Amino acid sequence: MANVPDRSDFDRRSVLKATGALGIAGFAGCLGNGDDDVADDTADDTDDTDDTADDDERADVIRWHAGGTGGTYYPLSGELETIIEDVTNYDVQVSSTGASVENVGSLETGDADIALIQNDIAYFAYNGVALDAFEGNPVESLRGMASLYPETIHIITHPEAGVDTLEDLDGQRVNTGDLGSGTQVNALQILESVTGLTTDDFDEVNTDFAQAADQIRDQDIEAAFIVGGWPVGAVEELATTTDIELIDLDADAREAAMADAEWFAEDTIPGGTYDGVDEDTDTVSVQAMMATREDFDADVVEEVTAAIFDNADRLTIKADFINVDTAQDGMPIPLHEGAENYFG
Numbered sequence: 001m002a003n004v005p006d007r008s009d010f011d012r013r014s015v016l017k018a019t020g021a022l023g024i025a026g027f028a029g030c031l032g033n034g035d036d037d038v039a040d041d042t043a044d045d046t047d048d049t050d051d052t053a054d055d056d057e058r059a060d061v062i063r064w065h066a067g068g069t070g071g072t073y074y075p076l077s078g079e080l081e082t083i084i085e086d087v088t089n090y091d092v093q094v095s096s097t098g099a100s101v102e103n104v105g106s107l108e109t110g111d112a113d114i115a116l117i118q119n120d121i122a123y124f125a126y127n128g129v130a131l132d133a134f135e136g137n138p139v140e141s142l143r144g145m146a147s148l149y150p151e152t153i154h155i156i157t158h159p160e161a162g163v164d165t166l167e168d169l170d171g172q173r174v175n176t177g178d179l180g181s182g183t184q185v186n187a188l189q190i191l192e193s194v195t196g197l198t199t200d201d202f203d204e205v206n207t208d209f210a211q212a213a214d215q216i217r218d219q220d221i222e223a224a225f226i227v228g229g230w231p232v233g234a235v236e237e238l239a240t241t242t243d244i245e246l247i248d249l250d251a252d253a254r255e256a257a258m259a260d261a262e263w264f265a266e267d268t269i270p271g272g273t274y275d276g277v278d279e280d281t282d283t284v285s286v287q288a289m290m291a292t293r294e295d296f297d298a299d300v301v302e303e304v305t306a307a308i309f310d311n312a313d314r315l316t317i318k319a320d321f322i323n324v325d326t327a328q329d330g331m332p333i334p335l336h337e338g339a340e341n342y343f344g
Helices: 013-031 055-060 073-087 100-109 119-127 182-195 209-217 233-241 251-260 298-310 337-343
Strands: 061-065 091-095 114-118 142-157 173-175 203-205 223-228 265-269 281-293
Touching (some): 061 100, 073 091, 073 114, 073 298, 100 119, 100 142, 100 182, 100 281, 114 119, 114 142, 119 182, 119 281, 142 209, 142 233, 142 265, 142 337, 182 223, 182 251, 182 281, 209 233, 251 265, 251 281
Parallel strands (some): 173 203
Antiparallel strands (some): 142 223, 142 281, 265 281
C-alpha cells in the first residue's frame, strides 16, 4: 500500500480498515447521483439547482457544500453566503454535508461549485493516496481557493468516564466522527501515532458532531473527537448543560502525531472557551480551506474570493484568522486560476 510521498511514514492500516470500504462507497455515492439527504439539509428552503443545468445557469447560483450543522463549516458558510450575496450578483446555496471527503466527491462530479475541506484531505485527494476513497483515483480537478483557519482537534470526555489520556481509551466507546470524514481520519491517525491503538482496541462509533455531543451527555460513549475552529457550536452547547473535560495532548503526544502526519500543527484551546474547562488544553490542528474544481468559472472564483477577503472584517466566526496574509498558509494543492488572479 502506498504511503504519502515524502509526507509521512505512518502506518495507515487502521485508518484504511475503518474508512476503506465505506469510504469508497461514500465517495462512489458522490460520484453517482448525489446524496438525497444532503439536498434536504440546505441552509435555506430554495429548490436545489438542477445538476443538468448548463454552466451559465449554474454560475448564477453557487452550490456551496459545508459540513455538519454542529461544526464550524456550516455557520461560517452562512456568514460567507451573506457577504457574497451582498456584494456580488450571485446567490449561494449552502448545503449541510458529511464534510471533507464527501465534499471532494461533490466537487469532482460537479455537484458542488465551492466547498470547505481540510488541507490534509485535499492533499490525499489530489495526489490519490492514503485513503481507499482516493488511492489510485486522484482528484486532479481539485483546486484550492484559500486557507481559512486552524481546525482544532477536540477530544471530549465526561468526568464519569475516567479518561485522562488517550491511552485510557483502550477498550472504550469512542466516537471518531462521521464515516469517511476528515475527523475520522484525524482521530485514527492520532490514536495510532500516539498510543498504537487501532479500531481493534476500542469500540468505534461514527456520527456527526451534534449526535456525538448527545452521546457524551447521555454517557453512551466515553470520548468523542470533534474537529473544528473553537468554539465549536456542538461542544459549546454541550458544555452549558453537561460537565465535560478535554483531553490534553502533552508534548510527546503532539510530537508523535506531527511526526507521522506533517499536516498537523500545534494548537491550544484557551481556558474558558467552554463552560467548566478553565485551563488551556494543548492539542493539534489541521487547516480549513476553500476548494473548487478546475472547470468552475475563473471570473466567478475571483469575484467570490475578492468578496470574502475584501470584506473579512464583517465576519464574526474565526475572524481573527481569515485574512489575505494567511490565505495561502498550508495550501497543499494548486490554486484555481480565479484565486491566482485575486492573490496575484
